[in-house]
Amino acid sequence: MRNKGLIEVIKKGLFWLLVIIIFIYLVFPFYWAINSSLKSEAQLQMTPATFVPRDPETYKFAPTLQNYRAVFSNDKFVRGLINSAIVSMLTTLLALAVGSVSAFALGKLRFKGKTLSLYLILAMTMFPQVTVLSGLYAVINHLGIKAIPSMILSYMLFTLPFTTWVMTSFFKSLPNELLQSAQVDGATPFQTFYKILLPLTAPALVTTGLLSFIAAWNEYLFALTFTSIEPTARTVPVAIALFTGEVSRQIPFGEIMAAAVIVTIPLVVLVLIFQKRIVAGLTAGAVKG
Known part of the structure; x- marks a missing residue:
């Protein structure tokens, strides 16, 4: 019995040790970004690097907000924040609007080619972005579409298939009796969708919407390409990548670390606000019935 108790204690100890290691591994980059954003140029050049901002001469704790002031005084960065918010929100709304209707049809309605359609949607998520970038840019450039609408349309390439695929599983998990009862009461399929079934998928909408927002907010490759000839439409990842110093090279x-912290804060706030919905959304579609 003592040996069994000792083994259980060792197992729990190893488990919590693994949890602590994973936690530090995940949190440390964000902590280091905050630490670096609170340092001056002289503090950043200190060797060895310090885990908190310290004065190079007295070695006392000496954080500074000069990087944040410099970032917020940068018009390109502020404009990038606004552009990113517009692009991300519109992409998310369009992905949810189109994806939820498609998911309802794929999850609850009967028609030929439904299984093939699902696999085609899944296949669309497997293509690397770079493989379609050049062709998509040529089409958009030929049509003369502005940078912000072109980014929204291009982001739908990877947010819409994901949203449709995930939402389909949630609609499948809803009881068919709801659909049958609505039909008996004379409701059309669309009325059944937006009055009865859609409100029940709120956790799924929050989960997929937040993931789509994060994907659009952090996207860099398409944004860099489509805004190359329209600098005023640059999103915040591109604006941060193009930060320049006061002197050559x-x-x-x-400032880059301060900008990264500022850009990350909205995502953290959204996750904290909708964390209960996110957990419910991630687990609700796992069990059918």
């Missing part, structure tokens, strides 16, 4: 590391 200087990398403003502190």
